[in-house]
Amino acid sequence: MGNLTPEMRLIHEEVKELARNYGLDTYDVVFEVVDYDELNMIASYGGFPTRYPHWRFGMEYEQLSKSYAWGLSKIYELVINNDPCYAYLMRANSLTDQKLVMAHVYGHCDFFKNNYWFSKTNRKMMDVMANHGTRIRKYMDQHGVETVERFVDSVLSLDNLIDIHSPFIKRDREPGEAPPMVQETPKIGAKDYMDRYINPPEFLEEQKQLLRDEREQHFRFPQEPTKDVLKFLLENAPLESWEQNIVAMLREEAYYFAPQGMTKIMNEGWAVYWHSKLMTQHLLQPEEVILYCDHHSGTLATSPGQVNPYKLGVELFRDIEERWDRGKFGLEFQRIEDEDVRRDWDQNLGLGREKIFEVRKIHNDVTFIDNYLEADFAADQKLYVYGFNERTRQYEILDRDWTKVKNQLLWSLTNFGQPSIYVVDGNLGGRNELYLYHDWTGVDLQFEMASETLKNVFSIWRRPVHLETREEGKPRLMSFDGKDYEFRELSPSKEASEIVGTESGKEGSQP
């Protein structure tokens, strides 16, 4: 498999051997050499050349090919999380670039295989995507391109409404029988004369309430608020079977791509770490050094007002490696305040390599930053928080305080920097209306867009839909009943937010 030239095949063998010796653990990697246009095309399809037809991929393609044609950007690597792991190389690249990319790909592939957040992804996604393509094409033949595409559009506009943690949660207790009506209060067995001490009236009342709640919860629909809006729609909206299948397929694709969004910084950082290690210590020939440095520094270049995930990721991995090599962790180290002592601290533990392998196994971007980004690192990397200054009408550096930097970063990474939306009630007022709840964390929705999105929810649910959110902290209700859209104030309802029981609390946690 693959179509490498003999020369490249030799390099591949070498890279594979080196990667294995360093302990990288990958699926088989298949390299495919393609020209720039094919690469742009495959990239437009998110790496899967056999995907279903959709104009969005054409849009992607236009952007990629224009920006390539004008020399603004060029895709170096494209790796697919699959077993075997497929990776694409651009034919016109120099051999040095191909080496770099191959080494980089091995980093990604190790990450895909071993990072916990990828453990539930389907490793035969190439086939799955092809099947999805075939099915959607078939539906287009049966029901017309317009009809199917319109439905796909609606679902795509909701495909961020999934619960990225749900693959890891065991749930779906079989919806057994409802708990019985409260007739007799369950008592703790006791002799008559002890009864009023062991089962005092307050206790009995509490027990009754618990049972009532449990019963009420059983009849609530959904029983617990769910963030997996797509799943709820899939199971409960009045859809035809082809529509149901489309929701199921697009939801599956969304879950497949989600871990890549959750680990962008780590994944790229890990790949850069390994390409730079393999290249500088083993693969580079003297005449290739300049080209390599040029391209490597291009990858890690930072521009103001942006965080480069490649740069942040690799620097943090290297920082962790160094800290664990020198024993710069734990209580003893943290208590040291003298900067010189801190800097020169070295216990020669040599635990770095082991540590970074562990980190790449169990973390995602949020926990990675949360656990390892510290004051020294933020200062070394010159990180800052910026914001818009209304007075000067420009973006300005606000703060270099590392806790603020960290908070801002974490905020932007949590839930992919997107609002959390829950289904709270699928049978509002017994009228089969859908009630969604936005867990407001200090930032308002883009209301115009939200109203359009709500219309798309309606086009799937087909009964009136509502979204509870807030505008500058004040409760609002957006409703669409198929004809009219309404945006109105809501008397502060504590109910929904209590049902959701948010982790972040109701006050704004936006730094």
Next chain:
Amino acid sequence: MVHRIDKDHNRFREIVRGRIKKDLKKYVSSGEMIGKQGKKYVSIPIPQINMPRFRFGKNPEGGVGQGEGEEGDPVDGDEEGEGQAGEDEGQHVLEVDVSLEELAKILGEELELPRIEPRGNKAVETIGGAWRSIRRTGPESLRHFKRTFAEALKRQIAAGLYDPEDPKIIPIPADKRFKSQKMVTQPQTNAVIIYMMDVSGSMGREQKEMVRIESFWLDTWLRTQYKNIEVEYIVHDAAAHIVDQHTFYHLRESGGTKISSAYELCLQLMKQKYNPFEWNIYPFHFSDGDNWSSKDTEHCIDLLRDQIVPAVNQFSYGQVKSAYGSGQFIKDLQAAFKDDERVVCSDIQDRDGILPSIKEFLGRGK
């Protein structure tokens, strides 16, 4: 494989142009990338369709950045594209990439113009490319080793980095030279457009402007249909002259009108330069319809019937409305060539009439 993305791409383009799925049109936004062409900065339009989603609004816009600077310093380079694009040199940014071809395509689609079937086949010659040229950018695989080496050598000598004892030449990216293909275009089928315009006193500024707009679009469309196209301009009042493009659009003369003078010159031109067996000929004549005498009109019709029309693909007459003209000429022509498909007359009342008139002229695919 490539075919598949083309289909998706076309569908996207059609949505952007509002031809299909009009309900998505409202989500289309026009982004841009800043690119560089030579020393000029150019804006490359990137239309996008943003599907609605539940997203955060704008209020606390901000984020984390990396780099030098004090608190309160502005954060630059938040624009798209390359860093300081358009800043250092205060350059004008040009719109690019709506190529004329694309415009013509849109025009063709809007007006549902048929493709023109060329008449008469001159031997078709192909377009060849030879690797004869050198460029400063290109893929590594086309790097010209000797040129690159020479550039690096020159630079190192100039910078005093060259040591004859230890002649190490290290090229930097700016030294690189790449082989490049030089396109050699050769004519396939030939076409000539002969524009004739009445510039007599009755043709005012507005009338000329209408002719200008119309002929630009005619030109654009015909250019997409033929690889090699010649354009000739004739102006006339009582006498006709061959002029260049600039004069054609700007000249204002006063005086009488003798349309036959233009037709005679046109005929003469065809005899001298454009043999009808080798050329597809498209004469267009614009006037306000006022001729000197009905006798001259008769002469015109004779010229057309006997000599011009049989030799050309299509003869087109566009009559723009003016305050002074009688507008008689179009009626005479229509009467004389009622059943002749090769003669197309179009009455252009005002600017809104331009588009339908183009369709009348080009709608027959001749």
